[in-house]
Amino acid sequence: MSAAAAGLAPQPGAARERRIRILLAKPGLDGHDQGAKVVARALMDAGFEVIYTGLRQMPEAVARMALEEDVDVIALSSLAGSHLPFCRKLKGLLEANGLTDKLWLIGGNLPAQDHDALRALGFRGVFPTGSKLDAICDYIRENVK
Amino acid sequence: MNDRLHAEVRPVVNESGLEVQPLYTAADVEDSGGLAMLGSPGEYPFTRGIHRLMYRKQPWTMRQYAGFGTPHETNQRFRYLISHGQTGLNVAFDLPTQIGLDSDDPLAEGEIGRVGMSVDTLRDFEVAFDGIDLAKITVSLTINGAAAILIAMYLAMAEKRGYDVKQLRGTAQNDILKEFIGRGTWIFPVEPSIRLVGDTIEYCAEHAPKYSPVSVCGYHIRESGATPAQEMAYAFCIARAYADEVIRRGVHVDEFAGRLSYNFNIFGNLFEQVCKFRAGRSLWAKIMKEQYGAEKPGSMWLRMIAAGGGGGLTFEQPELNIVRGAYYALISALSGTQTMALCSFDEAYTIPTEYSTRVSLRTMQILIEEMGLTETVDPLGGSYYVETMTNRMRAKMEEIIAETDAAGGIVKMVAEGSIQAKVSAQAYQMQRDIESGAFPKVGVNCYRNEKEDEHPVEFHPYKEEDVRVQIEGLERVRAERDEAAVARTLERVARDAAAGANVMPAIVEAVKAYATVGEITKQMVGVFGRYREPIRF
Numbered sequence: 001m002s003a004a005a006a007g008l009a010p011q012p013g014a015a016r017e018r019r020i021r022i023l024l025a026k027p028g029l030d031g032h033d034q035g036a037k038v039v040a041r042a043l044m045d046a047g048f049e050v051i052y053t054g055l056r057q058m059p060e061a062v063a064r065m066a067l068e069e070d071v072d073v074i075a076l077s078s079l080a081g082s083h084l085p086f087c088r089k090l091k092g093l094l095e096a097n098g099l100t101d102k103l104w105l106i107g108g109n110l111p112a113q114d115h116d117a118l119r120a121l122g123f124r125g126v127f128p129t130g131s132k133l134d135a136i137c138d139y140i141r142e143n144v145k
Numbered sequence: 146m147n148d149r150l151h152a153e154v155r156p157v158v159n160e161s162g163l164e165v166q167p168l169y170t171a172a173d174v175e176d177s178g179g180l181a182m183l184g185s186p187g188e189y190p191f192t193r194g195i196h197r198l199m200y201r202k203q204p205w206t207m208r209q210y211a212g213f214g215t216p217h218e219t220n221q222r223f224r225y226l227i228s229h230g231q232t233g234l235n236v237a238f239d240l241p242t243q244i245g246l247d248s249d250d251p252l253a254e255g256e257i258g259r260v261g262m263s264v265d266t267l268r269d270f271e272v273a274f275d276g277i278d279l280a281k282i283t284v285s286l287t288i289n290g291a292a293a294i295l296i297a298m299y300l301a302m303a304e305k306r307g308y309d310v311k312q313l314r315g316t317a318q319n320d321i322l323k324e325f326i327g328r329g330t331w332i333f334p335v336e337p338s339i340r341l342v343g344d345t346i347e348y349c350a351e352h353a354p355k356y357s358p359v360s361v362c363g364y365h366i367r368e369s370g371a372t373p374a375q376e377m378a379y380a381f382c383i384a385r386a387y388a389d390e391v392i393r394r395g396v397h398v399d400e401f402a403g404r405l406s407y408n409f410n411i412f413g414n415l416f417e418q419v420c421k422f423r424a425g426r427s428l429w430a431k432i433m434k435e436q437y438g439a440e441k442p443g444s445m446w447l448r449m450i451a452a453g454g455g456g457g458l459t460f461e462q463p464e465l466n467i468v469r470g471a472y473y474a475l476i477s478a479l480s481g482t483q484t485m486a487l488c489s490f491d492e493a494y495t496i497p498t499e500y501s502t503r504v505s506l507r508t509m510q511i512l513i514e515e516m517g518l519t520e521t522v523d524p525l526g527g528s529y530y531v532e533t534m535t536n537r538m539r540a541k542m543e544e545i546i547a548e549t550d551a552a553g554g555i556v557k558m559v560a561e562g563s564i565q566a567k568v569s570a571q572a573y574q575m576q577r578d579i580e581s582g583a584f585p586k587v588g589v590n591c592y593r594n595e596k597e598d599e600h601p602v603e604f605h606p607y608k609e610e611d612v613r614v615q616i617e618g619l620e621r622v623r624a625e626r627d628e629a630a631v632a633r634t635l636e637r638v639a640r641d642a643a644a645g646a647n648v649m650p651a652i653v654e655a656v657k658a659y660a661t662v663g664e665i666t667k668q669m670v671g672v673f674g675r676y677r678e679p680i681r682f
Contacts, residue, residue: 029240029256031329034369037569038576041682054678055329056244058252080240081495081607085255111494111604129460129493130589132580 020144022073025053025062027090030080035108039077042133048073048140059086063093066102072144075105076123083110087121094122103143107131159417161374163537169529177536182427186481186522189434190427192535193523194481195446200519205477206484207509208285208450209502212237212262214611215618216273219262223277225499229506234277235285235450235486237261238295243330245291245666248615258611260496261287264295265619266659270302279303285316285360285450285484290332292319293341294665297652300353316357316406316450319345322383323362325559325676326568327369332666335560337673341648343390348649350391350401357406359387360450367410368456369565370572373417374538376410377425378545379564381432382555388437402433403443408450409482411473412457416534419525422451422480424539450484451477453505458493462588463602466490471508478518479525485509496605562679569682622659630658635668642672 024040026033033055040052051069053062066074074094078086083106094100106118107127115126125139150167157165166173174180182190187197196202209226211234212219223234238261241253247265248257257263262273274284288295296317303313321338324331331338342359349358363371363380371379384405391401409425411418430445439445453473458466467490477485487505489497497505512518525531549555558564578584585591634655641651648669655665 029244029246029252031240031324031327033329034327034569034572037682038573041570041573042576044682052680052682054680080256080260082255082259109494113604133576134580 019047019049020073020140021049021051021069021071022075022140023051023053023062023066023069023071024075024077025057025065026055027057027059027062027076027078027086028080028082029056030078030082031055032079033077035079036077039075039107039133039136042137043140046137048137059089059093062090063097063099066094066099067097071102073103073105073140074099075107075125078106078108078110081109083108084114084117087118087123091121101145103140103145105136105140107136159373159414161372161417161421161538161541163374163417163534163541165416165534169533171529173533174529174536177533178540179536180532182431182536182539183526183532184427189442189445190430191446192423192427193526195426195448195483197522199481199522200478200513201522204513204519205482205509206233206283206450207231207506208233208235208283208484208486209489209497209505210235210237210287210452210486211497211502213239213260213496213605214258214262214608215614216262216264216269217614218258218611220273220275220277222499223273226502226506227277227282229503230510231506233283233285233484236273236287238286238288239263240330242295242662243288243290245294245332245662245670247661247663248612248619250663257615259607263611263615264298265615265661265663266622267298267301267305267656268618268622268659270298271305274302279306279308279313279315283314283316285318287318289318289321289324289328290330290338291662291666292317292321293345293649293652294656294662296345296349296356296358297649297656300356301653301657310353310356312355313353314355314357316360317345318362318408319359320362320383320408322386322555322559323365323380326379326564327365331676333669333673334676335556337669338676339386339390339556341669342387343394344647344649346387346391346401346404347394347396347647349404350396354404357404357448359384359404360406360408361387362408364408364410364452364454366568368454370568370570370575372571373413373421374541375545375568377421377428378542378549379555380407380409381425381429381542382546382549384429385432385436386554386556392437398433398437398439399441399444402437402439403441403446406448406450406483408452410454410456411451411476411480412454412469415472415476415479416530417538418476419479420531420534420538422449422482423523423531423535424542426481427535428539428542449482450486451480451482452485453477453487455488455492458488458490459586459589460493461597462594463490463493465588466493467504467508470505471511474509474512475516475518478512481523491602494602494604498603498605500603560679562681565679566681619661623661626659631655631660631664634658635660635664638665638668639672642669
């Protein structure tokens with residue numbers, strides 16, 4: 001799948017300061033993509049460049065795309081409960097690829113008791129069901145170095 | 146008179162895009178087409194219900210969605226639900242099973258038994274349905290990409306237990322086109338996926354004529370962002386695609402259409418929902434009679450499960466979801482559905498607990514035992530509002546179907562991703578409207594609690610132990626089965642798939658030899674390939 005196909009192409013000769021690039025991934029086997037697509041649209045409307053992966057991305061694929069696409073933000077949308085095992089695997093791969101300076105986010109059906117564990121794994125932005133779209137956009141603007 | 150009343154109030158438009166008047170009179174009914182499509186219950190065009198006496202003769206089937214962990218654990222939950230008066234089963238499968246992976250596949254790691262029951266071989270079905278009388282309890286399998294395999298397993302399991310498959314009732318979801326729009330458990334590309342649906346319908350028409358091999362789902366399309374009118378119109382377009390596939394093979398419409406069923410969603414405006422169902426019932430009857438030349442009344446019936454949808458429930462103040470669920474059940478009863486399921490109040494958080502599923506079950510039982518909802522057929526029939534809106538919803542659905550056909554048809558639109566892009570744009574707009582308060586949602590954008598209560602929700606634990614038990618069970622079956630028979634039957638699956646023959650007989654043979662879901666899927670992937678998701682915004 002051409003992941004980049006979904007992204008907005010970089011503008012040739014555009015301002016020197018490039019737009020924030022975000023990889024938005026659907027981890028694991030979960031097929032619920034309504035939320036991911038809604039967030040993708042919100043991020044695009046807010047002026048970010050979004051590379052949406054589509055469904056069923058394994059940790060290796062997410063890490064590879066993050067590296068290849070040279071993104072500033074790695075965001076996951078998880079609704080089927082397997083966020084912790086997935087994020088544990090992804091953490092190691094992101095570290096191995098030197099992507100620790102990027103902003104890691106996760107949203108979706110994330111029980112409150114798991115939030116600290118996700119943050120401890122390096123997913124600094126945790127956006128459970130009920131989060132506002134603008135809050136996600138603001139968080140990214142404020143936290144991308 | 147309406148002009149004068151309109152001047153005094155702000156306009157209201159329902160989600161389907163139809164204006165809602167402050168008052169309806171007989172003149173509005175006439176303007177919308179009169180009562181030409183009303184008829185009597187049990188008679189064409191079935192607006193008032195597909196049966197003459199409806200719930201007065203038999204209340205709706207209550208079928209809560211359930212399944213998790215190992216087949217043994219799921220069996221325990223099934224027995225629990227039946228002991229509390231549930232009259233059907235609606236089986237949830239884990240994601241590896243749904244996309245054709247065995248429990249020991251590396252891609253299945255972390256997902257085994259998580260959102261449903263894990264199934265690798267026929268042995269798992271033997272355990273899951275142990276002690277359940279399949280003649281009394283009808284079973285619905287929520288399976289799509291791997292449906293051909295799981296239907297084969299169900300039929301094989303029933304036959305092994307001595308049931309006459311010709312008399313066996315039950316349903317499989319098996320609606321792959323909606324999986325491409327929402328839900329996402331596809332495996333094969335669009336064309337062979339439709340062919341497989343055709344194979345199951347054709348096979349069941351001959352071998353299991355009382356089994357419903359497909360339940361066409363508007364439900365998930367609605368959850369993905371469709372309006373109520375689109376939900377039903379797109380479902381009809383999808384059902385027509387399956388019907389065309391079967392008719393192309395020379396099967397007469399009356400040989401299979403009576404076993405097609407539907408799965409719809411309930412949340413939102415009560416009257417829009419009730420009118421959606423009444424309108425849809427008559428429109429489907431009209432399509433089957435006029436476009437397909439169906440002659441048997443059963444071929445024209447919109448048989449359906451209507452489920453109180455997760456899309457209406459909120460994460461905030463989850464106890465309010467119990468109240469919403471009760472209204473959804475009321476809508477379902479007022480709409481004349483055959484089967485009812487309710488999302489449980491904790492579904493925004495977790496797999497429902499025994500407690501929350503019992504609350505949902507009791508909600509439906511209260512309607513039957515205390516509220517008089519089973520006593521009279523189509524109790525809202527004749528209301529100026531309901532009849533006018535039913536006519537307008539039907540016209541709206543016809544308009545959407547015509548637009549879809551003009552754009553090249555639902556199959557083309559799904560394959561190119563244009564339907565997905567359309568409903569997802571609507572979902573985005575709805576989310577913006579909820580966040581701005583333009584679309585009211587109690588507890589979310591109005592009447593919020595100052596501070597959210599500590600949620601009274603108990604979490605369903607994920608047990609690593611189940612994974613070990615499931616994989617050991619699979620290894621045991623692999624060690625005990627006749628490998629030569631497995632190899633021979635698997636080879637036939639690939640051969641029949643490549644030859645364009647109906648693959649169901651080969652799959653039935655393979656499951657009887659205890660071939661796994663993953664092994665059978667691999668044979669078909671080898672021939673059909675895998676779906677590649679078109680990503681469009």
